[in-house]
Amino acid sequence: MFRPSKSIVGLDLGSSVVKAVEISLEGPEPVVTGFSRVEIPPGGTTSEAIAAVFREGRFRSKRVVTSVAGQDVVVRYVSLVQMTDSELKSAIRFEADKYLPFELDEVVLDCQGLGSLVGAEGSEAADNQMNALLAACKTEAIESQVELVHDQGLQLAAIDVDLFALANAWELCGVMPDDLEEEARGIALVDVGATRTSINVLFGGQTCFSREINIGGKDMTEAVARRLSVEIFEAEAIKRASESHEAEVNSAIAPVLEDLVSEIALSLDYVEHHSGFSVEEILLSGGGVLAPGAAGYIEQATARRARTWNPLEGLRVDAQRVDVEELEAWAPTLVVAVGLASRVRAA
Ligand SMILES: Nc1ncnc2c1ncn2[C@@H]1O[C@H](COP(=O)(O)OP(=O)(O)OP(=O)(O)O)[C@@H](O)[C@H]1O
Numbered sequence: 001m002f003r004p005s006k007s008i009v010g011l012d013l014g015s016s017v018v019k020a021v022e023i024s025l026e027g028p029e030p031v032v033t034g035f036s037r038v039e040i041p042p043g044g045t046t047s048e049a050i051a052a053v054f055r056e057g058r059f060r061s062k063r064v065v066t067s068v069a070g071q072d073v074v075v076r077y078v079s080l081v082q083m084t085d086s087e088l089k090s091a092i093r094f095e096a097d098k099y100l101p102f103e104l105d106e107v108v109l110d111c112q113g114l115g116s117l118v119g120a121e122g123s124e125a126a127d128n129q130m131n132a133l134l135a136a137c138k139t140e141a142i143e144s145q146v147e148l149v150h151d152q153g154l155q156l157a158a159i160d161v162d163l164f165a166l167a168n169a170w171e172l173c174g175v176m177p178d179d180l181e182e183e184a185r186g187i188a189l190v191d192v193g194a195t196r197t198s199i200n201v202l203f204g205g206q207t208c209f210s211r212e213i214n215i216g217g218k219d220m221t222e223a224v225a226r227r228l229s230v231e232i233f234e235a236e237a238i239k240r241a242s243e244s245h246e247a248e249v250n251s252a253i254a255p256v257l258e259d260l261v262s263e264i265a266l267s268l269d270y271v272e273h274h275s276g277f278s279v280e281e282i283l284l285s286g287g288g289v290l291a292p293g294a295a296g297y298i299e300q301a302t303a304r305r306a307r308t309w310n311p312l313e314g315l316r317v318d319a320q321r322v323d324v325e326e327l328e329a330w331a332p333t334l335v336v337a338v339g340l341a342s343r344v345r346a347a
């Protein structure tokens with residue numbers, strides 16, 4: 001009756017909304033056992049939002065995984081001589097300063113071998129070479145996150161990178177390609193947040209390109225505020241209830257979407273050019289894609305299939321503990337939180 005279960009809360013410290021999703025392993029099965037989201041009001045702090053998230057969500061566990069993003073993090077794809085993971089970990093300290101814009105004593109480094117899959121046709125790694133992913137984060141960013149979490153009486157199980165959480169959520173969803181034809185194409189995960197958009201391109205299930213663009217929902221809100229000459233908080237409400245001012249909202253956010261899409265298209269063209277495979281599908285997430293017409297516009301302007309993605313598809317939800325309707329309504333904004341919580345499988 002009391003089967004032991006492991007739980008992790010994926011805590012996405014977004015710039016506008018703190019989101020938490022708890023996943024527990026019941027036997028081998030990952031089950032959603034907790035969910036809460038709290039918007040950070042003007043003048044509010046992340047710390048207050050975390051406290052509110054844990055008051056409101058009925059989480060089993062206080063073990064959280066958070067993530068870093070933005071200017072504090074640099075991710076590089078490097079080509080090295082074949083080596084084991086432990087050799088890689090020690091070698092990377094010596095290699096890192098070639099690739100990083102930071103002083104080595106200011107950062108925490110992590111790395112992972114990617115095998116030789118990445119690079120596909122035309123640029124296949126030589127036999128004795130391997131690709132590796134190198135991530136560096138400013139130590140002070142890690143320290144402030146540790147403090148933020150510990151101050152709330154929570155335990156920090158790991159700190160991840162936003163970009164990789166996207167890929168982990170995708171993997172957890174089980175949308176892995178199951179036939180060869182599917183495997184031969186790339187897929188782009190695109191998360192449009194409030195202040196930034198993260199792109200992670202996967203090929204054969206492995207990440208081979210990632211990038212952040214500093215455009216998001218906040219820019220759309222500001223455009224609506226300018227257009228209608230209203231305060232930011234009013235513009236935010238108008239944007240979300242777009243039926244009230246449909247035409248104005250659409251035309252205000254159009255230039256923002258246009259800039260965003262041109263950056264996305266540039267990235268995808270670059271990936272295709274350098275790797276030789278095509279990126280035919282875009283999976284969209286983040287609050288920014290809830291804007292009216294956003295997904296359709298991205299699909300049309302990138303000339304690629306695009307759909308809004310529910311990272312909970314196929315996952316069982318414990319309806320005793322979770323407000324399923326609320327969870328489903330915000331599902332596309334929970335990709336990072338789900339990806340972070342998916343670490344429960346390794347916990
Ligand atoms: N119905 C809606 N229509 C349009 N935009 C929406 C809607 N709901 C939420 N948003 C926007 O989504 C954004 C918040 O999304 P999300 O929670 O993904 O951001 P975040 O994770 O806090 O930001 P970031 O990742 O940039 O730090 C806000 O800019 C908000 O205005």
Ligand SMILES: [Mg+2]
Nearest residue numbers: 014015193336
């Ligand atoms: Mg976000």
